[in-house]
Amino acid sequence: MELKNGLICSLTNKKPDFKIYCTKIDFSKDLQQILESVNIELEVIKKDKISIHLSFYLF
Numbered sequence: 001m002e003l004k005n006g007l008i009c010s011l012t013n014k015k016p017d018f019k020i021y022c023t024k025i026d027f028s029k030d031l032q033q034i035l036e037s038v039n040i041e042l043e044v045i046k047k048d049k050i051s052i053h054l055s056f057y058l059f
Contacts (some may be wrong), residue, residue, distance in 0.1 A: 009016050 004054055008014065
């Protein structure tokens with residue numbers, strides 16, 4: 001990630017094209033841990049949302 005140009009692919013040195021996917025993407029360990037924690041937090045929020053809706057409708 002560069003401040004001037006934004007995200008740049010380290011393989012092509014171009015801006016990423018998200019219409020197709022990259023099979024050679026390599027995330028750093030830090031980014032993998034962040035993605036895992038965000039996904040876990042998202043699942044917790046989804047479960048809480050369902051619980052709140054059920055409680056509201058039942059009571």
